[in-house]
Each structure stands twice: as structure tokens, then as C-alpha cells.
Amino acid sequence: MKVAVRMDFVTEELKRLKDEGLYTYIRTIESPQGPWVVIEGRKVLNLCSNNYLGLCNEERLKDKAKKYIDQYGVGPGAVRTIAGTMSVHIELEKKLAAFKGTEAAMLVQSGFCANLSAIPALVGKGDLIFSDELNHASIIDGCRLSRAEIVRYKHNDPDDLERALKEKEGTNCRKLVVTDGVFSMDGDIAPLPELVEVAEKYGAMIMVDDAHGEGVLGRRGRGIVDHFDLHGRVDVEVGTLSKAFGVMGGFVAGKSELIEYLRQKARPNLFSSALTVPDVAANIAAVEILQESGELVEKLWDNAFYFRARMGELGFDTGHTQTPITPVMVGEATLAKELSMKLFERNVFAQAIAFPTVPKGKARIRVMVSASHTRDDLDYAVSAFAEAGKELGIIG
Numbered sequence: 001m002k003v004a005v006r007m008d009f010v011t012e013e014l015k016r017l018k019d020e021g022l023y024t025y026i027r028t029i030e031s032p033q034g035p036w037v038v039i040e041g042r043k044v045l046n047l048c049s050n051n052y053l054g055l056c057n058e059e060r061l062k063d064k065a066k067k068y069i070d071q072y073g074v075g076p077g078a079v080r081t082i083a084g085t086m087s088v089h090i091e092l093e094k095k096l097a098a099f100k101g102t103e104a105a106m107l108v109q110s111g112f113c114a115n116l117s118a119i120p121a122l123v124g125k126g127d128l129i130f131s132d133e134l135n136h137a138s139i140i141d142g143c144r145l146s147r148a149e150i151v152r153y154k155h156n157d158p159d160d161l162e163r164a165l166k167e168k169e170g171t172n173c174r175k176l177v178v179t180d181g182v183f184s185m186d187g188d189i190a191p192l193p194e195l196v197e198v199a200e201k202y203g204a205m206i207m208v209d210d211a212h213g214e215g216v217l218g219r220r221g222r223g224i225v226d227h228f229d230l231h232g233r234v235d236v237e238v239g240t241l242s243k244a245f246g247v248m249g250g251f252v253a254g255k256s257e258l259i260e261y262l263r264q265k266a267r268p269n270l271f272s273s274a275l276t277v278p279d280v281a282a283n284i285a286a287v288e289i290l291q292e293s294g295e296l297v298e299k300l301w302d303n304a305f306y307f308r309a310r311m312g313e314l315g316f317d318t319g320h321t322q323t324p325i326t327p328v329m330v331g332e333a334t335l336a337k338e339l340s341m342k343l344f345e346r347n348v349f350a351q352a353i354a355f356p357t358v359p360k361g362k363a364r365i366r367v368m369v370s371a372s373h374t375r376d377d378l379d380y381a382v383s384a385f386a387e388a389g390k391e392l393g394i395i396g
């Protein structure tokens with residue numbers, strides 16, 4: 001009897017998710033990533049990928065990966081600290097540090113892993129973390145894993161951070177302030193200069209997760225620290241290679257000594273194998289492309305401004321984004337899903353995002369335009385939104 005019931009909760013939870021419209025139906029892409037992709041045998045306009053610059057299927061990245069596979073093989077064979085550090089990893093780490101304008105960088109398997117690497121290595125039991133209430137799940141998990149006490153401050157509110165730090169003034173422990181650089185669901189930018197000032201004033205370390213800033217903000221996409229010209233004042237920068245860079249992987253960047261410390265302490269570096277050769281190779285090509293020209297970054301912003309303006313004219317609420325991330329606010333999860341379905345009928349692929357990724361009642365379609373969309377593509381998307389939005393009564 002006991003054996004028969006012990007996993008009933010799985011069935012029940014799946015049913016609940018479906019009943020409440022919170023179940024995610026996962027689409028399979030049958031073509032390379034790009035502005036148009038093939039799903040269920042149909043060519044559809046892709047509006048929900050993090051492939052900001054269109055690098056996922058770029059020739060230079062593919063060529064570099066092929067070349068390095070021939071030269072170095074595929075797998076690293078071990079964790080970095082035992083026998084998995086290859087010259088290709090060092091090459092990419094140097095390039096990333098140069099790109100970010102930091103002394104050094106440490107590669108890890110993903111952006112998610114970068115947060116799990118950095119946070120528990122910097123703070124532990126008895127320490128304090130000050131975390132923006134809307135921080136990404138991987139920051140939250142990194143914080144929890146550290147066993148430090150987590151104090152949440154109001155979203156993008158340096159005054160509330162100051163209040164929280166003041167409350168704990170005199171507590172003799174390590175303090176870490178951590179924030180997303182660009183908030184992935186709303187597209188707003190953290191007020192980093194003010195957060196840095198408050199952190200400095202109260203003797204706290206400051207860390208920013210620049211996953212949606214790299215390849216987007218700053219000169220030639222160098223990220224949020226460059227955007228605000230805060231070089232040298234942000235202690236820990238976390239990055240991902242799976243968004244604008246178009247590949248996979250993550251990293252932590254900062255002072256040489258910090259990176260040396262993390263190489264010894266970060267558990268994903270000690271206990272999970274290194275990135276594969278083709279991933280590293282393709283990332284090297286991606287950084288080179290960004291170093292050489294700002295063209296893709298400019299195109300991305302042009303496209304984003306154009307799309308947002310057209311959607312605004314139609315009466316859609318695109319929230320308060322400051323970046324190419326364009327939330328189309330809908331409200332109820334079920335309505336957002338219906339809109340997504342109606343768009344898909346019109347060959348537009350734009351997934352609905354609902355709780356727990358965003359708060360309840362704030363479901364939306366998050367549109368991600370990329371540098372590889374043409375004006376025609378964007379016009380196509382706008383007319384599909386217009387038709388579907390009217391049918392569902394979201395716009396007049």
C-alpha cells in the first residue's frame with residue numbers, strides 16, 4: 001500500500017499545473033536557432049529566444065568549434081582542478097577578462113552554475129546577503145546554498161537597500177549585496193551606481209549578474225559595468241555565455257585574487273567537469289566578433305526600439321523595459337497562453353510566461369527581438385499581435 005501511494009503527489013501536481021494554466025508545453029525546434037525556426041514542420045517567426053545577436057548558428061562560431069574539435073577533441077575528461085583545464089579554457093578566460101575589463105575570469109558550466117559558484121564561496125553561515133526581491137532563480141538558489149541569512153530589499157531601490165544595511169550595521173560578518181544587472185522578465189536595469197555607493201558606504205561586497213547585459217549594454221556589449229562606467233568598483237561580475245554569446249557556459253569575472261580564490265573554493269569548479277571544447281571554441285569566436293564590431297549590438301537596439309514603438313501605437317502595455325527585452329503584459333496566465341496560441345496559429349512563436357517565473361496576475365508574452373530580425377520580420381510580428389490581441393480583447 002505504502003509503495004503504491006508514495007509518488008501520487010507527482011500525478012496530482014501535474015494535474016494542478018494543467019488545471020491552473022501553469023503547465024508549460026515545451027516546443028521542440030527542428031531547425032537551427034535563428035529569426036525563423038521550424039516547429040512541428042512549420043516555419044515560424046522566433047520571438048522568444050535569448051539569441052540576442054543571432055550568434056547561435058553563426059558561421060564563425062561553427063568553424064571555430066569544428067577546428068578546435070579537430071585539434072583538441074570534444075570532452076575535457078575531468079573537473080578543472082584535476083585534469084580538465086585545457087589551454088582552450090585559459091584562452092577563453094583571458095578573452096572574457098579583456099572583454100569585461102576585469103583582471104581575470106573563471107569559466108563555469110553555465111550562468112546558473114556561476115551563481116552557485118560565487119555566492120556560497122563568498123558568504124556562509126552567520127553572514128548576510130542583501131538580495132533584490134526580483135533576482136533570478138539562480139541567484140536565489142546560490143544564496144540559499146550559502147546558508148547565509150538572506151535580507152530581501154525592494155526591487156531596484158537603493159534607499160531600501162540602505163535601510164536594510166543600516167539595520168544590520170555593527171553586525172560583524174561578511175556582507176554581500178547581489179542584483180541582476182538587467183531583470184530578465186521586465187527588462188529594467190539595476191541602478192548600479194547607487195547600489196555600489198550604498199554597498200561601499202556599509203562595507204558590503206557587491207555582485208552583479210549580467211546575464212542579459214552582456215552583448216546588449218555598454219560599449220560593444222561589454223555589459224552593465226561598462227554601461228555605467230563602474231570599472232573596478234563591482235567586486236564580482238557573473239556572466240552567461242548562453243544568451244547573447246549564443247553558445248553555453250558561464251563565468252565569474254573580477255580581480256585576479258578573487259578568481260584565484262574561486263578556483264580553489266567554488267564547488268561547481270571542484271566537482272563538475274569543465275566546459276567542452278566546442279562550447280569553448282564557439283565562445284572564443286563570439287567574443288572576437290564582439291571585440292571587432294558593435295554592429296550587431298546596434299542592430300539589436302534599433303530592432304527593439306522599432307518593435308516597442310509599433311506595439312505601443314497599437315495599445316499594448318510593454319511595461320517599463322529599458323532594454324531589448326519587451327514584455328507584452330496580459331495579466332492572467334490563461335489569457336497569456338491563449339494569446340501565445342493565437343500567435344502560433346499565425347506562425348509567430350512567442351511563449352507565455354506565468355507564475356512562478358513572474359508574480360501571479362502578471363502573466364505576459366516576453367518578446368525577445370534579435371539583431372537578426374529584419375524590419376519585415378518585425379512588421380509580421382506586429383500584425384500578428386494586432387490581430388490576436390483584438391480577437392482576445394487585449395487591445396481595442
Ligand SMILES: *Cc1c(COP(=O)(O)O)cnc(C)c1O
Nearest residue numbers: 110111112136138184211240242
Ligand atoms: C539566464 C540567466 C541565468 C542562467 O544562465 P545560463 O547560462 O542559462 O545557466 C543566470 N542569471 C540570470 C540573471 C539569467 O537571466
